[in-house]
Amino acid sequence: MNNNSPQGAVSTPQVDIENDNSAAVTITAEQAGQRLDAALAAQLPQFSRNRLQSLIKAGSVLLGESKIVAVKYRVNEGDVFSLTLPEPEEAEPQPEDIPLSIVYEDDDLIVIDKPVGLVVHPGAGNHTGTLVNALLHHCGDSLSGIGGVKRPGIVHRIDKDTSGVLIVAKNDFTHKGLAEQFADHGRNGPLERAYQALVWGAPIGLKGTIDANLARATANRQKIAVVKADQGRHAITHWQLQERFGPEDKPALASLIECRLETGRTHQIRVHMAHIGHPLIGDQEYGAGFKTKHNKFEEPLCSLIANFKRQALHAGLLVIEHPRNGQIMRFESPLPDDFQGILQGLRQV
Known part of the structure; x- marks a missing residue:
């Protein structure tokens, strides 16, 4: 509630975004007949009008189970619109010239002796300097598309501060075969x-x-x-x-x-x-x-x-x-010095 509203004016409720990046907006009587983008902007002041227009056009706003993609859609009192923010798209990992201790390599797979401190794949707080970045540099385009953008060729992982043997697939055939073995344990x-x-x-x-x-x-x-x-x-x-x-x-x-x-x-x-x-x-x-x-x-x-x-x-x-x-x-990998x-x-x- 806006306590600074002029006496007699009706304030518009403000809606927070939930932890799952969603919000439900109920149209008030005062908003009936407004454009959808304007009605949402009044209750979601944390977003610009342009941002809300983009979300509407992208199909992120539903009325019931129906997507409303027209920003000029006229709303009615009691309409409940659900807004879901899309997950942020993380940047595709880039090749980086990071030294690797290679135990074995052929056309299908590569085995690494991972040192302490090397993160296996990009994630929160570790978007660069990972094993994936190093492998993309070493193997070139042969890893692209295998196992997803963030984890190309990775069939198992070792914690950042754990050392030792780790195997990576170089193609889809090998990725599938290794993944099946690791799933069987x-x-x-x-x-x-x-x-x-x-x-x-x-x-x-x-x-x-x-x-x-x-x-x-x-x-x-x-x-x-x-x-x-x-x-x-x-x-x-x-x-x-x-x-x-x-x-x-x-x-x-x-x-x-x-x-x-x-x-x-x-x-x-x-x-x-x-x-x-x-x-x-x-x-x-x-x-x-x-x-x-x-x-x-x-x-x-x-x-x-x-x-x-x-x-x-x-x-x-x-x-x-x-x-x-x-x-x-x-x-096999020998124990590290420490x-x-x-x-x-x-x-x-």
């Missing part, structure tokens, strides 16, 4: 994905399986959380103890775990290991409660862990069947 085929993780403490036993559904956390949509069995998406992680660190007669201070995925959910290993009480060393999101654990160690290990500001997770192994010739291909430094320090504890 090795249940009926040769696909293998193994990760090395340094975690706080050590799980009970030599190996185990974490079966816990995952979904976006309600309090923070950037994080993932374990949810009830009838909610979220099914997620299974198989783990095996590789090394245990600390005095033999006391609980382990840390351990090296190999994780193999039966499903591929966002942050799956990180959330699952935190869920069983053994978050990854350096994990700022899911291991915040363990951030002072490094004080248990002497120098230089104490400082190494304190300054390790990422999750200690590495995609060390990938096995696939080549979609073109059926050859079983095995790719991960290796902490590992060597733990072995001396």
Whole structure:
């Protein structure tokens, strides 16, 4: 309500845009007979008249289930128009000359040893400097149209601060074949994905399986959380103890775990290991409660862990069947230096 309206004048209600970029505008008696663009402009002052005219012409305004595309359409009292803003179109990623560590390459696929800090594909806050930008430069037009504009050739991903093996398709045939293998997660085929993780403490036993559904956390949509069995998406992680660190007669201070995925959910290993009480060393999101654990160690290990500001997770192994010739291909990546430094320090504890 406009409290500055002259006495006796009727003010027009103002409508807010909802979170889903939509709004419902009900025509008042005073607006009856007005042009549609004028009536909308009165209730949606956050938009210019020209912007509203463009939205009307684009079919973004409905009366009931009917699109109204005429800006001069005369409105009636009680008409309810729904306006839906189109999703903003993001710029097509451009080729960038970014160095790549190439493990293998042929006419159908390319295997990258992804370093820590490299984002896989463009997204919010990362529109340039991604693996996709680098691949477009390296592979040229052969990637265009594969897997969509934002993710050409990408069939799986690794978090920005996780290192290791990642495979990319160069054509539609290979993209389809690899996507089918990753969707199957090795249940009926040769696909293998193994990760090395340094975690706080050590799980009970030599190996185990974490079966816990995952979904976006309600309090923070950037994080993932374990949810009830009838909610979220099914997620299974198989783990095996590789090394245990600390005095033999006391609980382990840390351990090296190999994780193999039966499903591929966002942050799956990180959330699952935190869920069983053994978050990854350096994990700022899911291991915040363990951030002072490094004080248990002497120098230089104490400082190494304190300054390790990422999750200690590495995609060390990938096995696939080549979609073109059926050859079983095995790719491995050595641990990066910072991960290796902490590992060597733990072995001396």
